[in-house]
Amino acid sequence: MRRNERGIALLLCIMALMVLTGIAIGLMYMTDSETLVNANYRTSQQAYFAALAGLQNVRQRMTPGLSAAQGLLAGPTVLPGTANSFVYVVNPYDSNDTVKLAQIQNSANQYYDGELKAELTAQGISTWPQSSGNYVGGNNLTAEFPASNSSLSGTGPYMGPLRYKWVRVNWKTNAATAPYCTNGDCSSSKTSPICWDGSREQVAASTTSCLPPAGGTPLPGLTPVYQLTSLAVTSSLATRMLQMEVAQDPPITTPGAVDSQDHVNLQGNLDVNAYDYCSCSCTTSKGLTTCVSRSGKTCDASKYSLYAHGTVDPPNGSETFESGQSPAIAQNQPWPYDLTNLVNRFSQNAVNVTKSPYNWTCTPQSTGDPLNCGNQAAAGTGTMGTVPASAPLSQVQSSDTGYQVTYVPGDVRLTGGWSGFGVLVVNGNLDIHGGFNFDGLIIVSGVISFTGGGSDKVNVNGAIIAGQQSVVDNTLGGSANIQYNACALPGPNTAQPPRSLAVRELNF
Numbered sequence: 001m002r003r004n005e006r007g008i009a010l011l012l013c014i015m016a017l018m019v020l021t022g023i024a025i026g027l028m029y030m031t032d033s034e035t036l037v038n039a040n041y042r043t044s045q046q047a048y049f050a051a052l053a054g055l056q057n058v059r060q061r062m063t064p065g066l067s068a069a070q071g072l073l074a075g076p077t078v079l080p081g082t083a084n085s086f087v088y089v090v091n092p093y094d095s096n097d098t099v100k101l102a103q104i105q106n107s108a109n110q111y112y113d114g115e116l117k118a119e120l121t122a123q124g125i126s127t128w129p130q131s132s133g134n135y136v137g138g139n140n141l142t143a144e145f146p147a148s149n150s151s152l153s154g155t156g157p158y159m160g161p162l163r164y165k166w167v168r169v170n171w172k173t174n175a176a177t178a179p180y181c182t183n184g185d186c187s188s189s190k191t192s193p194i195c196w197d198g199s200r201e202q203v204a205a206s207t208t209s210c211l212p213p214a215g216g217t218p219l220p221g222l223t224p225v226y227q228l229t230s231l232a233v234t235s236s237l238a239t240r241m242l243q244m245e246v247a248q249d250p251p252i253t254t255p256g257a258v259d260s261q262d263h264v265n266l267q268g269n270l271d272v273n274a275y276d277y278c279s280c281s282c283t284t285s286k287g288l289t290t291c292v293s294r295s296g297k298t299c300d301a302s303k304y305s306l307y308a309h310g311t312v313d314p315p316n317g318s319e320t321f322e323s324g325q326s327p328a329i330a331q332n333q334p335w336p337y338d339l340t341n342l343v344n345r346f347s348q349n350a351v352n353v354t355k356s357p358y359n360w361t362c363t364p365q366s367t368g369d370p371l372n373c374g375n376q377a378a379a380g381t382g383t384m385g386t387v388p389a390s391a392p393l394s395q396v397q398s399s400d401t402g403y404q405v406t407y408v409p410g411d412v413r414l415t416g417g418w419s420g421f422g423v424l425v426v427n428g429n430l431d432i433h434g435g436f437n438f439d440g441l442i443i444v445s446g447v448i449s450f451t452g453g454g455s456d457k458v459n460v461n462g463a464i465i466a467g468q469q470s471v472v473d474n475t476l477g478g479s480a481n482i483q484y485n486a487c488a489l490p491g492p493n494t495a496q497p498p499r500s501l502a503v504r505e506l507n508f
Contacts, residue, residue, distance in 0.1 A: 043238035047163060048505075051232035051242040054164030055503070058089055058228055059246050062169075065494035073169070075226045077211055079193055080170050081125040086116075087169040091162065093235075099165050111165050115229055115241060115506050122175045123190045164232040172225040172245060174203050195222040196247030196501065198345065199338040210250075223250045223492070225501065241506040246498035249345070251395070251491045252441060254463040256307030257484035261335050261467040262447060263310040266319050269479045270450075274323035276300035277391055277461065278487035282322075289322050294393070303484050304328060309335040337465060339445050346425045346443065346490075350407035351384075362410045370428055371410025376418075384420030387439050391461045392487040396440070397494070398422075403440075411446065423490055430466075438462070439488050450480045462488035 058073060066072040078085045090099040103109040107117075120126075174182050175190035181203075182194050188203045195202050195210035202222065204210050210222030228244045257274045258264075275282050275291045280299035282291040293299040301324020306312055311331050315321060321328040353360045353373065362373040376382070386402025396403060404422040411428035417435040424438060429446035439461045442448070448466040460482045 040238070043234045043236045044240065047232040047234050047238040047240040048242070050163040050234070051230040051240045052503075053162050054089075054091065054167045054230035054232065055228050055242055055244045058167045058169060058230075059244065059500065060497050061089075062226070062246065062248075063495070063497040064248065064492065075169055075224060076171055077207070077224075078171070079173055079191060079207065080120060080123065080176075081191065085170055089167045089169070091164055091166065093163060104166060110233055110237070110239070111231065113166075113168060113229070113231070115243070116168065119176050123173055124175075125191075162232075163234045164230050166231055168227075168229040170227055170229075171207075172201075172227045176227060194225045196225050196250065196499075197222055198249055198252070199341045201225055201245075201247075201501065221250055221253045223248045226498065229506070242503065243506055244503045245501040247501060248492055248498045252463075252489045253486065254303070254307070254465060254484075254489070255333070255336065256304035256330065256463070257482050258306050258464045259337070259466065260306065260308045260310065260312075261337075261339070262308075264306060264308050264312040266313040266315060268318065268450075270319040271480070272305040272321050272328075272482045274301075274303040274305045274321075274325070274328065274484045276303065277483050277485040278393055291324070300486065301325070304330045306330070307333055309333055339443070339465070342443050342465070343425055343427050343445050346405055346423050347407040347427070350405040350423075350425060352407050352409065353412075354409065360408075360412075362408075362412075364410075372428075373408055373410050373412040375413045375415060378414065378416040378418040382414075382416065382418040384418065384424055384438075385422040385440075387419050387421050387437055391439060391483070391485055395487050395491040396422075396489075397491060399495070436460070439485075441465070441489050459483075461485050 061071045061073040062075060063072070073087065073089065076085050076087060080086070088101060088104060092099045099111055103111045104113045106112055107114065172194040173190065174185070174188050174192045174194060176194075181188070182201050185203050193204045193207050193210065195204040204222060210224050225245055225247045228246060229241065230243070231239070231241050233239045257272050273282070273289075275289075276299065278300075279294055279297040280291040280301065281294050282289055284290075291299055291301065303323065304325050305321035305323045305328040307330045309332070312329050315329075351358075353376075354362055360373050360376060362371040364370060365372050384406040385404030388400075388402065398405070400421075402421045404420065406420065406422065406424050408424070408426040408428070408430075411430075412426060413431040413433055414436065415433045417437075418432075419437040421439045423440055424442045426442075426444045426446070426448075428444075429448070430442075430444045431449045431451060433451050436450075437459045441462050442460065442464045444464070444466040446467065448464065460480070462483075462485050464482065
């Protein structure tokens, strides 16, 4: 080796070592970055699911049938911007953590409810209502959430060390989700209350439109939509905020004793009385019916005997329609129902006739046809729930003796004296041939026909909703007696939490 080349190997080794060191440092940096990214993602997900757990916990606590000892939480009955319009359920992580209303209202605090500020601004409310919040205090070791669920004595279930800090409950208003308005209705006041009709959210004229009277039962038709907003902050300060809209399904109400989406054929001996049996006491003398209010109630004479989106045959001498409305039959009316929604709502927890104890066979007659459950003869003993000894004079509940929700997944013909109590859902056409006695609500997605029966009486005490537009018209006939009864219609299910209508994550 030449003298001037001495040390070149050392230099090359040093350069190679530097390159390898750089690669090693780069790999370590990439590994650390991946670890940090994964850690950030993990804590972010922890915050997300903690916030979701807070929403679900509060939603469960809003179940009407709970007692105070079980953690019942009632939603506000006034709109944002007025006193007592918010409820904050706080959940400090442990005894060293503090979550107070002053922190929630402090924009410099990590627990600040900036979303509420944005919502109030969208509604034209310029100042934070300092005295308007109900504060449900405590933490998961002492008060709000007891240390163990074996000796539940506080006002809420034990949730464990979840990192959500608070959940706010308030009544939703029209501009609460600005820049959007409910159902695109931006013409209504920004502070108009939003209510749920069982199918969609609606802008209500006033709070009394969907709140029960003091000490009374829920009004049929509408219930308040509540916004639940949840903030979660992990130990590494990962923060997520979620919002859920919830509402209790309202009691069912109908504009008529029989509601038809199609044309109605009238035939045979038919008597339809739209005076609400639950609130009205009626007597008939010499062909004249007189109705008065039952004790403690106001007689509801607002229903039609027949309410039709289509037309109705002119009545003949053997058909009697009694109603507080004149005329008793309303034709060419707007159709207020989403039948698919109604069928889905009641079929979820229903007794399906294809299973025990009925075990019906429902098959399509040919490929592509809807299901057909054929002719089902009761032989005088078929029941779909047990008819009460007398027609209901107070709101029926799903827990009442003999109450049953029955689901028929296709067309069916009922013969031979069926009876029932509760809700009968037919996802197809229903033909009642012969005697039939039912207290409650009948929902038919197709068309309903009362045909034949001779001296076998058809008695329906409640209401009927029937009929997609079809080449076959709804037919009322045979020997049918239909009496509207609001008490026999499904009331709110107090054993179930409010329905979750929407869930979204919020940027804050």
